[in-house]
Amino acid sequence: MYRIENDLIGDLQVPEDAYYGVQTQRAMDNFNITNEKLSNYPNFIKALAYVKWAAAKTNAELGVLDQNIANAIIEASKDVIAGTYDNQFPIDMIQGGAGTSTNMNINEVIANIALEKLGHKKGENQFCSPNDHVNLSQSTNDAYPTSIKLALIYYNEDLIGHLKQLASAFRTKAAQFAQVIKMGRTQLQDAVPMTLGQEFEAYAVSIENEIKRLDANSIQFLAINMGATAIGTGLNAVPGYATLCAKNLAEITNRAFVKAPNLIESTPDTSPYVFYSSALKGLAIKISKICNDLRLLSSGPRCGFNEINLPAMQPGSSIMPGKVNPVIPEVMNQVCFKVIGNDLTVSLAAEAGQLQLNVMEPVLMYSVVESVQLLVRGIDTLIDKCINGITANEAHCKAMVLNSIGIVTALNPYIGYKNSTKIAKEALETGASVYDLIIEKNILTKEALDDILNPENMLGVSE
Structure with missing residues (x-):
């Protein structure tokens, strides 16, 4: 069963039980691009509804909308x-029209729900119109980007929660591995000793630094252009609307929204998304580097570093018996590559703005949210299926230290640079260990050497 609705283009059938209307139906017919529907993004739907709530409250307070x-x-x-009507948002996330389809989807759904509350039927828009009432004092060009900003605040808060869990997982391993001495490496060459705990603690700190950057960049989402209407001049919005609407949105969302200083400047401006996407890219680069480390440290088991063991998740080869691959760090690497690629999409979309509007915000929004959601799912997988199950090959790590030329650097203060150089050269030429040569030549006693090479004595970090 259908009802007939009409718009600028003409009449169109809309399912009788649908809360969306004619413009949503046209968007469904026009845009079948990603197979990702707005209904799959409840944070965005929630943000759109909050914006319409704030607008209605403001309009009533200013006397331009019947209470x-x-x-x-x-x-x-x-x-x-509350999520009751999420299935009424069937439009594609990527669409032409600078987000008009999304704005009209929320306008139509809210109008039809309101009509029923007022005792009318869906589509009886003379009593509550998607345009004249729900969209009063607004344009897509201020309501849509404001909704994006609120949605991204929600998505950022979710991502940070997962990142805190990731940092905690690394810190737990750091405590477990605090006494596991191993060789540090620079340029893939032996450097100087450290502990595996120090290595994992550095991963935790690295993630925490990225949390700070994400938080710092998300603050830019709090300046909104509600009241700008079409291009920032505020046409069709009464005086005081912009400031009051920002205040009302701040109150109902408990987020510190403020009116942007210049609405004409802020309406086409997409720089907050660019900076936030760049922070996501930075995070992806950090996580991918950590995953590269995990793959290297677990390489082997006989012919690689073999310092740690990753949980065995699946057989690693269709031809090589016994092979197990680091599939979880590998999939996280690929998530990070996608996030890095999405940042380029965001950059191109932002650059494509012209004059008083950027019409590419749909793909910009879609790319940023996709990056966040990929990271969240990837992080959960990395924690549960990899990091929590990592174990250390402690004896092997220590043996490599004792067999390394690199420990001679730690002995410099005790035997002098000249002796250290001679020992290092002989060890390289003969294949003997630095440890054995020092004892053999009576440069240090075994007791003294063991004391120097004790992790607590050798690895203290300067305050």
Whole structure:
């Protein structure tokens, strides 16, 4: 069963039980691009509804919207925020029109819910119109980017929660491996001794540094252009609307939103998304580097570093019996590559802005959110299926230290640079260990050498 609705283009059938309307139906017909629907992004739907709530509240307070209609719009918005109507957002995430389809989807759904609350039927827009009432004092060009910013705040908060778990997982391993002495390496060559615990603690700190960068960049989402309407001049919005709407949105979302200093500048400006996407790229690069390390440290088991063991997740070859691959770090690497690629999409979309509007915000939004969601799922997988199960080959790590030329650097203060150079040269030429040569030549007693090479004495970090 269908109802007939019409718009600028003409009449169109809409499913009778649908809360969306004619413009949403046109978007469904026009854009079948990603197979990713708005209904799959509840944080974005929630953000859109909060913006419509704030707009209705502001319009009523300024006397341009009947209070009964405003109340119905607000209650309808609350129902959408609760997730009751997520299935009424069937449009593709990538669309032409600078987000107009998304804005009209939320306008139509809220209008039809409000109509029922007012005792009317869906589509009886003379009593509550998607355009004249739900979209009052707004344009897609201010409501849509404001909703994106609120949604990205939600997504960022979720990502940071998972990143904190990742840092904690690394720190737990750091404590477990605090006494596991091993060789540090620079340029893939033996450097000087360290502990495996120090290595994993550095991973935890690295993730925590990226959390700070994400938080710092997400602050830019709090300056919004509600009240800008079409191009920033505020046409069709009454005086005071922009400031009051930002205040109302801040109150109902408990986020510190403020009116952007210049609405004409902020309406086409996508730099907050660019900077945040860049922070996501930086995070992806860090995590990918850590995964590269995990793959190297677990390489072997007989002919590689073999310092750690990753949990065995699946057989590693269709031809080589017994082979087990580091599949979890590998998949996390690939997640990071996708995030890095999405950042280029964001950059190109931002650059494509022209004059008073950037029409490429849909792909910009989609790319940033995809990056966040990929990272969240990848991080969960990395923690549960890899990091939590890592074990150390402690005896092998220590043996490599004792057999390394690199420990001679730690002995410099005790035997002098000249002796250290001679010992290092002889060890390289003969294949003997530095440890054995020092004892053999009576340069140090075994007791003294063992004391120097004790991790607590050799590996203290300067304060």
